Amino acid sequence: MSSRIPTKAKSGRGRRFLAWLPALAWAGLIFFVSAQPKVTFQRLGFTGQALSVGGHLIVYFVLMILLVLALRASTNLSNKQVYLVAFFIVAIYGLSDEYHQSFVPGRTPTLVDWIVDLSGAVLALVVLLRWDHRQNIAKEK
Numbered sequence: 349m350s351s352r353i354p355t356k357a358k359s360g361r362g363r364r365f366l367a368w369l370p371a372l373a374w375a376g377l378i379f380f381v382s383a384q385p386k387v388t389f390q391r392l393g394f395t396g397q398a399l400s401v402g403g404h405l406i407v408y409f410v411l412m413i414l415l416v417l418a419l420r421a422s423t424n425l426s427n428k429q430v431y432l433v434a435f436f437i438v439a440i441y442g443l444s445d446e447y448h449q450s451f452v453p454g455r456t457p458t459l460v461d462w463i464v465d466l467s468g469a470v471l472a473l474v475v476l477l478r479w480d481h482r483q484n485i486a487k488e489k
Contacts, residue, residue: 367421371414375441378407382445386454401464408468412438416476427480431473438469
Protein backbone atom coordinates (compact mmCIF):
# COMPACT_ATOMS: atom_id res chain seq x y z
CA MET A 349 0.00 0.00 0.00
CA SER A 350 1.42 3.35 -1.02
CA SER A 351 1.89 6.15 1.50
CA ARG A 352 1.52 8.69 -1.28
CA ILE A 353 -1.33 11.18 -0.91
CA PRO A 354 -3.52 11.28 -4.06
CA THR A 355 -2.86 14.37 -6.13
CA LYS A 356 -4.96 14.21 -9.29
CA ALA A 357 -8.60 13.71 -10.10
CA LYS A 358 -9.74 10.16 -10.73
CA SER A 359 -12.05 9.42 -13.62
CA GLY A 360 -15.74 9.09 -13.03
CA ARG A 361 -18.21 10.96 -10.86
CA GLY A 362 -18.62 8.04 -8.49
CA ARG A 363 -14.96 8.05 -7.50
CA ARG A 364 -14.95 11.80 -7.07
CA PHE A 365 -18.03 11.61 -4.86
CA LEU A 366 -16.46 8.83 -2.79
CA ALA A 367 -13.40 11.01 -2.27
CA TRP A 368 -15.64 13.54 -0.51
CA LEU A 369 -17.46 11.08 1.77
CA PRO A 370 -14.96 11.20 4.66
CA ALA A 371 -14.91 15.02 4.70
CA LEU A 372 -18.70 15.22 4.46
CA ALA A 373 -19.15 12.62 7.20
CA TRP A 374 -16.71 14.50 9.45
CA ALA A 375 -18.51 17.80 8.79
CA GLY A 376 -21.78 16.06 9.65
CA LEU A 377 -20.30 14.82 12.91
CA ILE A 378 -19.17 18.37 13.76
CA PHE A 379 -22.70 19.63 13.07
CA PHE A 380 -24.25 16.88 15.20
CA VAL A 381 -21.97 17.53 18.18
CA SER A 382 -22.52 21.29 17.87
CA ALA A 383 -26.28 20.72 18.00
CA GLN A 384 -26.00 19.12 21.44
CA PRO A 385 -26.56 21.21 24.56
CA LYS A 386 -23.32 22.61 25.97
CA VAL A 387 -21.02 20.15 27.64
CA THR A 388 -19.44 22.06 30.50
CA PHE A 389 -15.94 21.55 31.70
CA GLN A 390 -16.21 24.34 34.29
CA ARG A 391 -15.79 21.93 37.20
CA LEU A 392 -12.45 20.91 35.71
CA GLY A 393 -11.11 24.48 35.59
CA PHE A 394 -8.03 24.86 33.41
CA THR A 395 -8.15 21.19 32.41
CA GLY A 396 -11.67 21.66 31.09
CA GLN A 397 -10.63 24.68 29.05
CA ALA A 398 -7.68 22.73 27.65
CA LEU A 399 -10.03 19.89 26.67
CA SER A 400 -12.33 22.33 24.89
CA VAL A 401 -9.52 24.06 23.00
CA GLY A 402 -7.86 20.73 22.19
CA GLY A 403 -11.14 19.39 20.87
CA HIS A 404 -11.57 22.34 18.52
CA LEU A 405 -7.97 22.03 17.31
CA ILE A 406 -8.21 18.31 16.62
CA VAL A 407 -11.62 18.41 14.95
CA TYR A 408 -10.66 21.14 12.49
CA PHE A 409 -7.16 19.67 11.97
CA VAL A 410 -8.85 16.47 10.76
CA LEU A 411 -11.39 18.40 8.66
CA MET A 412 -8.59 20.28 6.89
CA ILE A 413 -6.74 17.07 6.05
CA LEU A 414 -9.90 15.35 4.80
CA LEU A 415 -10.75 18.35 2.61
CA VAL A 416 -7.26 18.44 1.13
CA LEU A 417 -7.45 14.74 0.34
CA ALA A 418 -10.90 15.15 -1.24
CA LEU A 419 -9.79 18.09 -3.36
CA ARG A 420 -6.64 16.30 -4.49
CA ALA A 421 -8.60 13.20 -5.47
CA SER A 422 -11.42 15.01 -7.24
CA THR A 423 -9.88 18.07 -8.91
CA ASN A 424 -6.88 19.07 -10.97
CA LEU A 425 -6.05 22.05 -8.76
CA SER A 426 -2.43 22.79 -7.90
CA ASN A 427 -1.32 22.07 -4.33
CA LYS A 428 -1.42 25.78 -3.52
CA GLN A 429 -4.98 26.05 -4.84
CA VAL A 430 -6.02 22.92 -2.94
CA TYR A 431 -4.66 24.37 0.31
CA LEU A 432 -6.35 27.72 -0.26
CA VAL A 433 -9.73 26.19 -1.17
CA ALA A 434 -9.59 23.75 1.76
CA PHE A 435 -8.69 26.52 4.20
CA PHE A 436 -11.49 28.72 2.84
CA ILE A 437 -13.98 25.85 3.30
CA VAL A 438 -12.75 25.23 6.86
CA ALA A 439 -13.00 28.95 7.68
CA ILE A 440 -16.55 29.24 6.34
CA TYR A 441 -17.62 25.96 7.93
CA GLY A 442 -16.16 26.96 11.31
CA LEU A 443 -17.91 30.33 11.10
CA SER A 444 -21.21 28.70 10.16
CA ASP A 445 -20.76 26.23 13.02
CA GLU A 446 -20.39 29.09 15.49
CA TYR A 447 -23.51 30.73 14.03
CA HIS A 448 -25.37 27.41 14.25
CA GLN A 449 -24.49 27.22 17.95
CA SER A 450 -26.35 30.49 18.54
CA PHE A 451 -29.58 28.50 18.02
CA VAL A 452 -28.65 25.66 20.39
CA PRO A 453 -29.75 26.04 24.02
CA GLY A 454 -26.77 26.45 26.32
CA ARG A 455 -24.38 27.24 23.48
CA THR A 456 -22.97 30.57 22.41
CA PRO A 457 -20.88 31.41 19.37
CA THR A 458 -17.44 32.82 20.16
CA LEU A 459 -14.75 34.38 18.03
CA VAL A 460 -12.13 32.58 20.14
CA ASP A 461 -13.58 29.16 19.19
CA TRP A 462 -13.46 30.11 15.52
CA ILE A 463 -9.84 31.25 15.83
CA VAL A 464 -8.96 27.94 17.52
CA ASP A 465 -10.74 26.12 14.66
CA LEU A 466 -8.61 28.01 12.16
CA SER A 467 -5.51 27.23 14.21
CA GLY A 468 -6.28 23.53 13.83
CA ALA A 469 -6.51 24.02 10.06
CA VAL A 470 -3.21 25.92 9.99
CA LEU A 471 -1.53 23.18 12.01
CA ALA A 472 -2.82 20.61 9.50
CA LEU A 473 -1.51 22.78 6.69
CA VAL A 474 1.96 22.81 8.27
CA VAL A 475 1.89 19.02 8.57
CA LEU A 476 0.72 18.64 4.96
CA LEU A 477 3.38 21.02 3.64
CA ARG A 478 6.09 19.07 5.47
CA TRP A 479 4.65 15.82 4.10
CA ASP A 480 4.68 17.19 0.56
CA HIS A 481 8.23 18.46 1.00
CA ARG A 482 9.43 15.05 2.17
CA GLN A 483 7.61 13.34 -0.69
CA ASN A 484 9.31 15.68 -3.19
CA ILE A 485 12.73 14.96 -1.67
CA ALA A 486 12.06 11.20 -1.86
CA LYS A 487 11.08 11.53 -5.56
CA GLU A 488 14.35 13.29 -6.35
CA LYS A 489 16.48 10.47 -4.94
